[in-house]
Amino acid sequence: MFVYLNALFVGLLLLSNILAVKLFQIGEFILPGAAVVYVITYLLTDVIGEVYGKETARKTVQAGFITQLIGMLFIFIVVHLPAAPAFGLQEEFEQILGGSFRVMIASLLSYLASQHLDVTIFHRLKANHGEKKLWLRNNISTMTSQLIDTSIFIVIAFWGVVPFNVLIGMVITQYVFKLIIAIIDTPFAYLLVKWARKQEVHQEGLRVY
Known part of the structure; x- marks a missing residue:
């Protein structure tokens, strides 16, 4: 079960980096697409820590960081490979996957902390x-x-890019949205922990057998 939880964590982490380029709006809230996905990774580290222990959860976080670095490296390489004449979307491809160095650094530092x-x-x-x-x-x-x-x-990625009041508004808006998602996912934490423990008991039984 741990393998699946760890794979899901890393997969959602990489996906959130790709989805961050999309902005969506709900009422007055303007948010990056990553907000929907990234907050779930915290649920997964909590489940992993609950069932498998603190050190395992830390190793999952470290694995996610290394995976992000590798993913960014390969994205950088592919973005800068010479485009084939038949591929007419190089500019769009760069805009979606290229990002900016400042945003990438902001993402990695906020993730680690x-x-x-x-x-x-x-x-x-x-x-x-x-x-x-x-x-x-x-x-x-x-x-x-x-x-x-x-x-x-937000501070690292947008300081000096947008007015200070807009910066504060972005922090508050995204944080409130993430709080809502965190509260909603609480029942899923119980379900995943119960499922993981059940699978561990089953695996332990097979090993004894």
Whole structure:
């Protein structure tokens, strides 16, 4: 089960980097497409930490960071390969996948800070409550880490690019949206933890057999 959770984590992480270029609007909220996907990665690290332990969750975060670096490297290489004459979308391809160095740095730094904070807070609460109150540590760790993630990313990526009041508005808007998603995904945390533990018991039984 861990393999699937880890693969899902890394897959969603890479997908969020691609989807970040799309902006969507709900009422007054203007958000990047990555906001829908990226917040789920915090749910997955919480589930992995709950079932497999703190160090395993940290290794998952580290694996995600390395995968992002490798992914960015290959995207950079492919973007700058000479386009075939039959391929008439090079400019669009560069706009969607090329991004900017500043945004990439902002993404990596916010990821490192927030994901490690999420794991730390989650397991400090777990040390106090044991296996009880999963909903509390899932929400507290995600809410805190998402504030750090959103603030670091937007400040580094957009400082000096947009007015300060717009910058603050972007932080608040994205953070509120991520809070809503974090609250909604709480039942899924329980379902995934239950499923993962059941699979671990099953695998352990097979090994004993």
